[in-house]
Amino acid sequence: xxxxxxxxxxxxxxxxxxxxxxxxxxxxxxxxxxxxxxxxxxxxxxxxxxxxxxxxxxxxxxxxxxxxxxxxxxxxxxxxxxxxx
Numbered sequence: 001x002x003x004x005x006x007x008x009x010x011x012x013x014x015x016x017x018x019x020x021x022x023x024x025x026x027x028x029x030x031x032x033x034x035x036x037x038x039x040x041x042x043x044x045x046x047x048x049x050x051x052x053x054x055x056x057x058x059x060x061x062x063x064x065x066x067x068x069x070x071x072x073x074x075x076x077x078x079x080x081x082x083x084x085x
Contacts, residue, residue, distance in 0.1 A: 011032075011042065011054070011055040011056075011057070011058055012052055012053060012054045012055065013039075013044070013052065013053040032058070032084045033084055033085045034082055034083075034084050034085070035083075035085060038081075038082045038083070039053075040078070041078045041079060041081050041082040042055045042056075042079060042082060043055055043056055043076050043078070043079070056072070056075075056076055058072070059071075059072045
């Protein structure tokens, strides 16, 4: 259970395409799903030999964070070609 703060999970793929249940009792959870064919555009990597792929943390889009979004796209240019469902 997460503390009462803003809590973010990195974009990731669960190992073995596992199924899971998500429960949210209070607050808001935002999901952003990408088609599997776009995986390479998201710069996947494995951490410490894990079979769970993780991706660079996506910047939150908002007018006041526009410079962070621009820096992210400069570092990961193929991401601009991706499109979440």
